[in-house]
Amino acid sequence: MDIKTATKAIKHGDAAPVYLLYGSEKYQIKKFGSLLVDQLIQKEDRDFAIVNYDLAETPIQVVIEEAETLPFMVPRKLIFVRDASIFTAGKEGGKIEHRIEALLEYLKNPAEYSILIFLVYHDKLDERKKVVKALKAASVVLPFASLGGNELLEWIAKETKQRGCLLAAGAAEILVRNAGTQLQKLSSELDKLCIYSGEGGTIECDTVEQLVALSTEQNVFSLVENIANLRLEQALSIFYELLKQREEPIKIASLITRQFRMVLQVKELTGQSYSQAQIASQLGLHPYAVKIAGEQARKFKFEDLKRILSRLADLDYHMKTGRIDKVLGLELFLLRVGD
Incomplete structure (x- = not known):
């Protein structure tokens, strides 16, 4: 089931007993959660009908007990469950011991009066896990990826x-x-x-x-764009504006390095006939960031990008060891970047 189909079903009162919402786009996940509340729970019932848990603090078996407990003074309840640990790769739950079998058993016969909604703010689920396979088979699993x-x-x-x-x-x-x-x-x-x-x-x-003021990251996008077009005066102007905003020069240098590294990676993968979507997935980047990096990549040769990244590595070392004033070091880099 996709998001549109799930939304239509909810609006017709046909909600699933369990949802797993995952992806990097928190705004869309939260909006889908709000849709469930608006469509399924009356305003006067919400104090008793909406329950929140965090698996970083609560064992999954306690959540299942809640789901199996009859609601108080309301016909049904929504149980929102945060934390990605039991559904994604890596360690599960820290100090909390989760009895996953409790959830697996519940999925076989979920309560009619409870709706479990798992909120996983993570790009990928661990498809190897039994619990993920069980959820995909028994409930509605919806991905919320960044928009291209x-x-x-x-x-x-x-x-x-x-x-x-x-x-x-x-x-x-x-x-x-x-x-x-x-x-x-x-x-x-x-x-x-x-x-x-x-x-x-x-x-x-x-x-x-x-x-709409530019964020620090967007300022750096623009700064690199000006470098690519040899508009060094504009690049310096953006740099000075960032300093006025009390941004740390080492942080600015780090963001510039990250952007140039991204441009080089996108250029390499584009040369291997990867699509923008494939590059975004491969590098774990937003599709729009890949689009901007791709446009910038066309204005540089491989050798130029490698030379710039080498200079940035030297600048980072000199700034952190006190061998050069941080502001002066970045100024000199910007003035000489086209050499």
Whole structure:
């Protein structure tokens, strides 16, 4: 079952007894959880009908006991369960001992009056685990992956329309460039932009530029873009702006290094005929970040990227050992990057 089908079923009152929601896009996972609450629980019942657990603090067997216990004063309850440890690779639960067999038994005959919702903020499940296989066979498992380039722009257009506003051509792209790709952040910025533009108003490109400040990471994207186009004056201007925002020079250097490393990796994989989606999966990156890195990669030769990364490694060593002033070191790097 996909997200659209699951949503439609819930709106028709046909909810599954167990859901496992996983992925890196927390905003969408939380929104799906809110849909379950809105559609299945009356407002006056919510104090008694909504239960929250964290598997980092509570054994799974206690959660199952809760699911099997009749609800108090309400017809059914929703039990939200956080933590990824029992469904993903790595250690399970820290000091908490989870009896997974309790969940496996419950899945065979879930209670009619409880709905279990597991929230796993992790890109992948461990398909080797018996509990993951059992959940896939007996319940609804829904992935919430980061939205790609066109999907992200379509999501922004839809959200803007729902708020009663319109977007000028190119405004969505500027919003993503300035705010990044996290849906929670984009949603907050759209709220602000629509309030500013008014009901039925159009969000212009200039409005986005004025009201949505670039994050540190987005500033670094822009800085590297200016380096790629040999616009060193603009690159330095962004660097000085980051210093005004009290960003630590070593952190700025680290982010620049990460971006150039990403550009090199994307260039290498593109040369091996990988698609953007495949590169995003291989490197564990957001599709939009891969798109930007791919555009920047076309402006560099392999040798240039390797030389820049070597210089950044030397700069990092000299900054951390006090052999050069941190600000001066970054200034010199930016001034000589095209040599």
